[in-house]
Amino acid sequence: MSGGGGHGGGRRKKHEEHEEHENHERWLVSYSDMMTLLMVLFLVLFAMSNVDKTKVILLQEGFNQAFGTNTVLQGSSSVLQSSASDSAGIDMAAGAGPAGQMTESEKALVKKAVSAAELAKAQARMLAAEAEANNLSEAQKKITAALKQKNLQGDASFAIDERGLVVTIVTSSVVFTGDSAILRPVGQRILDAVGPTLRVLPNDIEVDGHTNQLPVPTVNYPSAWELSTARASAVVRYLNRLGIAGDRMRAVGFAGTKPLISPSNPESVGRNRRVEIVVLSDLPDDTSSLLPAAARTT
Incomplete structure (x- = not known):
């Protein structure tokens, strides 16, 4: 138990x-x-x-x-x-x-905000383009005054496009002789007037060489491509001697591919044969495209 x-x-x-x-x-x-x-x-x-x-x-x-x-x-x-x-x-x-x-009201508010933001961006781009156009216009005035002092104001024309300030110098017999890339004394005087203003600008510079569209064979150069590039290079070298840094400049040849006026125009033979000194804008592409319109407003 x-x-x-x-x-x-x-x-x-x-x-x-x-x-x-x-x-x-x-x-x-x-x-x-x-x-x-x-x-x-x-x-x-x-x-x-x-x-x-x-x-x-x-x-x-x-x-x-x-x-x-x-x-x-x-x-x-x-x-x-x-x-x-x-x-x-x-x-x-x-x-x-x-x-x-x-919600729908929130979406509407966001849509309005996006539209306002895009408008603000567009206005900011236009203001930047107008400021750049003003600077380029001031440079143009100084170059014009220097040319006028040397009685050369008729040998250059000006335009502001999406690239920047374009100084067009008609080459003809004033700057270069036919089939030649050797600067004549008058061409040197033109560059002497243009150079001081370009030297103090912060912008890079592109020199474009152009020939006319006449099917005239070149003797000293294989083609119009080499001739137009040689003329642009001659201008760059001369500007470099005037004190403009070489790393700010480049030379480009276009032959007859970018006529200033239509080849059917009798004046095209002389006017399309030219050198263009382009003061390049450093604005973004979407802003520099507004430069022509901004130049007209200023």
Whole structure:
């Protein structure tokens, strides 16, 4: 009896120890569930923060454009500010990505902001083109005055195109003789008048040589390509002797491929045979293309 009771007591003891073991490790299950829920919560919050981030950035740009200030939504974090450039590439029209979840009013605001931003960029480009055209016009006035002092004002013409300021010198017999790339004394006097203004400008310079379209064979050069390039190179060498750095200049020959006026015009024989000194603009292409219009307004 007592032995049996002892055996039964032993079984109860083991059973009680087993229950205590289960109670001791149950917290691991709760801890694991809690960590899983926290991970899901943070993932949801992260996804929501991406959506809000895009909306805040786009709305901030819209408000800034509408009110002409950068103080709207100034409390945005540096993370949002650093992500503004990434958000600019979102295809809002297609509704792809987080921006596609914006409301219609938000989309309208963003569309207005984008239009305003494009207009502001266009205005900034035009202002830059006008400033450049003013600088080139001042250079033209100085060159014109120097030519007038030497009574050579009729030997050069000027234009401002998308490249910059173009000083056109008709070569004919004034600057070069036929089939020759040797500068004549009058040509040297023209460059003596042009050189001082070019020397103090910060712009690079391109000298373009052009021949007319007459099918006259060259004797001293294989073709009109070499003749036009040699004439441009002769001008570059002379300008270099006047103190213009060689690394600012380049010589290009176009033969008769870029006529100034139509070859059907009787004057084309003399006027298309020319050298062009181009004061190159350093503006971006989308801005330098506005130079002709800007020159007309100035």
